[in-house]
Amino acid sequence: MGESLLSVKDLDVEYGDVPAVRGVSLTLEPGQVLGIAGESGSGKTTVGLSLLRLLPRSASVGGEILFRGENVSEMSWGRLRAARWAGASVVFQGAMSALNPVRTIGDQIVEPIVLHERVPRAAARARAAELLESVGVPASRRSSYPHELSGGQRQRVMIAMALACKPDLVIADEPTTALDVIVQAQILALLADLVRSSRIGMIMISHDLSVLGAVCDRLAVMYEGQIVEERPAAELLAAPRHPYTKKLCAAFPRIGDQSSRLAPDRARPDAPPVLEARGVRVTFPARYGHGAARAVDDVSLEVAPGEILALIGESGCGKSTLCRSLVGLVKPGAGEIRYDGAPLKFTPRALKRHRRRVQLVLQDPAGSLNPRQTVFDAVAEGPRLHGLRDGLTQRVRDALSRAGLRPPERFLGRYPHELSGGQQQRVLIAGALALDPAVLVADEPVSSLDASVRGEILRLILDLRAQLSLAAVIVSHDLGLAWNIADRVAVMYLGRVVETGPVEDVLLRPRHPYTRSLVSVLEAPGERVPLSGEPPDPASIPAGCRFHPRCPRLAALAASDPAAAGAAGCAVRDVPVLLPLAAHLTACHLAEVS
Amino acid sequence: MKAFLSRRGGVAGLAVLLAMAVLALAAPLFIHPSDLSVVDATGAALAPPTPHYPLGTDQPGRSVLLLVIWGARPSLAIGVIATACTVAIGAVIGLLAGHFGGAASRVLMAVTDWFIALPQLPLAISLAAVLGQGDASITIAIAVTSWSTTARIVRAQTLAVEARPFVERAHALGAGHRQVMLRQVLPNVAPIILVSSTLTVAGAILSETTLQFLGLGNPTDVSWGAMLNQAVNQGAVTRGAWWYLLPPGVAILIVVLGFTLTGRAVEDVLNPRLGTR
C-alpha cells in the first residue's frame, strides 16, 4: 500500500437500506489537497465523516479506510479517540453551530490540546493564543463567545482549532459556505497557505467548484454516492468529461467565457423604463446596541421592458432591502419608486395595483410555498387576491405550462414537499406569471438550488423575457449569474451603487476597485486582488468614500505617492451618486488615476 | 394518521379516552338517580368490596363503583368546556399579538406573561371563592388562569410562521392582514393549537379535581374531586378505607394520562424531532 497518508478503498455507506456512498476509492499524500465536489445528497459529507467514524449509529460502513497505514474501522475506541483531532481534524461548515455557544473560543481550542497532549493548561492556553494569531484573529479575543465574532472570524477559529494538535490530515467540510465571496477568498487563501507550509494533507468538501478550484491539487466529483470523475483540478475544470461534471462547471461560469453567456448581446431598448427607483433611501431605526442602519442610501435604478438588470453585492449591502422597496414591501424614507413614469403612492389601493404588475420571487423556494397549499392554490393565490376569479383554472394552467411544468394537470394537486427544488421555484414563477406582470424582481433566485438545476431556471427567465417581454431585476451575490443572463449590472456596496453599466463592460473592464476584487475572486488564484477587513456594518458608514478604508487602490497609491493619495480626498469627499444611464459609470475618486 | 397509529402510547391513550367517554355518556342508562342519593342508599356504611358492591361503599352506603362512573360526567365536561374557552381566548390573543407587532402586541404579551408566571391555584381559588361554589365558577376560574400558556405557544408559532418567506410572498402578491392571518398563518398554526388543547384538557381536569377537592364545587354533585373531599371528611383516611380513596384517583390518573399520551403522540407526529442518532 506504500505510505499514503490516507487510502480509501471501495467505501460503501448505507443508512438503513438507502445507499449514500457506493464504491468510493481515494488516496491522499501529505501536503496534497484533494477536493470532493458534489451537490447536496451526493454523499460527499458522508465520505468525510466516515474517515473518522463520525457517522450516526444508523449508518453501516463497508470497504477499507487506511489512515497512516492503520485500518480505521478496526481501531479500538481508545485508539480511535487518539486518532481523532491529533491525527485528523475537521473544519465543519457553519462555525456558528459547530462551536459550542456557551463556552469561550479559547476554552474550545484548549480542550483538544489538553486532552491529547496532556500539557498543563497554561501551556495549552499559550498555544491557543498563538494559533489564533496565526489565523488572523487577535489573541485577545480568546475569551469571547462564538456569537461575539463575525462569520469570517468564527471560521478562522474553527481552522485554528483544527490545527491545535498538529494533525496530519484536515478534513474541511464546506469551510466557506455562507460566507461572503471576499471573506471566502480570505479563508481559502489562509487554508492553502497552512497546508503548503506544514505539509498537512487536506480533504476539502464543497458544492462550489470555484472554491475547490482555488486550492485543490486534485478534484473528485461525486454524484449519487459515486465518484464520476477524478483528475487534477485545473485539467478537470478546463475540460470536464462526464456530463454531470459539465453541468456542474456551467453553474460556476468564468467571466469572459462566451459560451456561458446565455443572454444575447443586444442594444438597450429605446422604450422608456417600466420600473425605476429614484434617490431611494431606506433607514432602519436603531435597536439594542445598534445604531440606525442606512441600508439603502440614495440609489437610483431603472429597468426597461424586456431588459434584465442584475443587482450584485455582498450580504448587508442593502440589495435585498432595495428589491423589497421596488415591490412596495418596504417604504423608502426618501426618494420614490416609479412605475411607467408615475410615482408609487404607498396607499393600500395603489400598492395592490402595483403588486399585480411587479412580482417578487424569493430565494428559498421550499420556504416560499405554504406547506399546506397545493400547487393549484399556490399559483391561484395571486389571481384570487386580485379578484380574477373568471377562468381561474385556465389561468393557473397557462401559468404552470409557461413556467415549464407540463402537463400542468400533473402538478395541480401536489403539495410543495412532493416537488424538487427546481419544480418549487417554477411553481413560484408560475404564481408570479398568473398575474401577467410586467416586471419580475427575483432575490437570489437560484442560490439555494443545486448547480445542475440552476441553468434550467436561468433559461426559463430568459425564455420568459423573449416571449412576454418581461423585465427582470435579479438580485444576487454572484457575479457569475450577472454574466450568465443580465443585460446590465449594478454593483452595490454599503447601501450605494458603486458601478453600473452593460454587463460586458463592467465585468470585463471593471473600473471600481471593489468590482475588480469581486471579479478577481472568480479568476485563477494568482490573479486575485485580495481585500482585507470584514464586510462593513450599515450602522456605521465611514465618512468620505465609504469604500476607502478597505480600498486596495488607495492603499497602493498611499504607499507610492502619499501626497496624491491625500489630494484625492477619498477619506473626506463622498463620491457622486450614480444615475441610471446606459453608460458605464463608476463612483470612485481614483477611477481615472489607474 | 399512520404515523399516529405506530405510536403505542398515543393509541392506548386515545382508546382509554374513548372508553371513558362512552362510559360517561351511557351512565344514565344503567345508573338510577336513587343509586346516587344519600337518602336512598342501601349498603352498609364504609364497607369493603363485596360481590354486590365491587368497590365497596361510602359512609352513607352508596356504591363507590357507580359513584366513580357517574363522577366522570362533570369531570370530563368541565375539563372540555374550560379547555374550549382557554384555547379560544389563547389562540385569538396569540394570533393577534404575533401578527401585529408594536405596542398593543407588547401589552398583550406582558399580560400573558403575567398570567403565566403567577401561580394558578391561588388565583383560581380566589376567583372561585368569590364567584361562589359551583361548576360554572370552577370552569371560569380554570379558563381565566390557563389561557396564557396557549397564547404564548400560538404567538411563538405565529411569529415563526410569519418569518417564513411564503408570508412575504403573500404580502408581495397583495394580501392584506386578514388574508395573511386566515389563509397563510392559521392553517400552519392549527396543528399546534390541537396539540396544546389536548394537553390543556389534561391540566384542566387536574385543576378541576383539585378545586373540587378543596370544596369549591357544588356539595351535592358527584365528581371525582368531590368524592375525595367527602372521603376525607367521612374519615376514610384514618379508617384505611382504600376502596373509597383509590378509585376516584385512579380514574383521574387514567383520564389525565390518556390526554397527555394522546397529545404527546400527536405532537411527535407533527413535529418529529428525534432524529436517527
Added chain:
Amino acid sequence: MTAVAVPARHAGRRTGTGVAEFFRYLARKLASAVLSFLVLLVVGFVIFSVMPSDPLEALTRGRPTSAAQLAFLRQQLGLNQPPVERFWSFAWNTLQGHLGYSWQFQAPVSSLIAQRLWPTLLLTGSAMIVSAIAGLWLGIRSGWRPGSLLDRTATGVSLTFWSVPTFWLGLILLVLFSVGFGPVPALFPAGGMSTAGTAGGLAPQHILDVLRHLVLPGLTLSLVIFAQYVTIMRSSVIDELGSPYLLTARAKGLRDADIRRRHVVPNALLPSVTVIFLQLGGLVTGAITVETVYSWPGLGYLTYQALQIPDLPLLEGTFVVFSGSVIVMNMLADIVYRYLDPRVRRQ
C-alpha cells in the same frame, strides 16, 4: 450541577461598560417586577373588592349581622368612597403590610401569614432541592439515550406522576405510611409539623421531630415536581443532541461522558432553568394541596382554612403573598439566567 459553574466562571471578567449594562438590565427587570406587582394589586382588588356585588354580603355570608355592624364595616372598608380611591388606599395598605383582619382567626392577616411562612418555606424549599437534583440528573441520563430502557422507564414514571393529582398522591401515601396498611406499619405522623407537647426551638429532638413530620409531605411534593423536572431536562437534552457542536466534540476525540458533561449539560441547563422558574407557580399549587392533606401549618393550609368560611381578607392576603413571592423569584431567575447564558449577558 457542577456544569453550571463553567460559563459562570467568566462572569467576573466583565469590562466597565459591562457593569453599567448589568445595572441597566437590573433596573429593567426591577421595573418590570414592580409593574407586575402593581398589576397583581389591581387583579386582587378587582377579585376581592369589585367582583362580589356586595363585598359585605360576601364577607358576612352565613352570619347574622346587625345593621350597626354593617354600617361600621362599610365605614371601615371605605365602601362609601369611589373605587379608584379605594384602590389606592388598598394598595397603600398592602405595601405597608396591612392586609386586613381575618374573620375566622380574629387576628391581623399579616401576622397570621408571618407565622405560617416558615413551614411553607421549609416544605417547598426542601422539596425543590431534592427534586431538582434528582430530576435534572435523571433528565440528563434519559435524554442522552432517548428510547433506552432507562429513558422509557423515566418517561413512564414521570408522566404518571405528572398525571396524578397531588392531593390524591398525598392521601394514598398517608394511608400507606401513616395509618399503616397491611404489613406496612404506621411509620410517620399523620399531620402537623411537630408532635404536640414537645419542646420547640432548636433542640435536637424537636428538629428530628419536625423532619419526621416533613418526610411524607416533602415526598409527595417532590414526586410531583420531580416529574416535571425530568420531562423538561430530558427534552432540552434531546434538543441539543442534534447540534453540530456535538459532532465537533466527538471529532475532537472526547469521551461520551465528557461530551455530556462539558458540552450538552451547560447548553441544556439554560432552557431548563427558565422553565423551572416559570413553573414556580406549580410549586405553590402543590404546596396548597399537600399542606391541606397533611395539615402542615403553612400558608397553603391557611388558604384552605380561609376557603372554608370563606374568609375573604385572609384569602386575599395569601393570594397577594403567594403571587408576590413568585414575582420576586422570577426576577431573581432572570438575573441568574443572565450570568448563565453569555448570549443574553452581552446583548
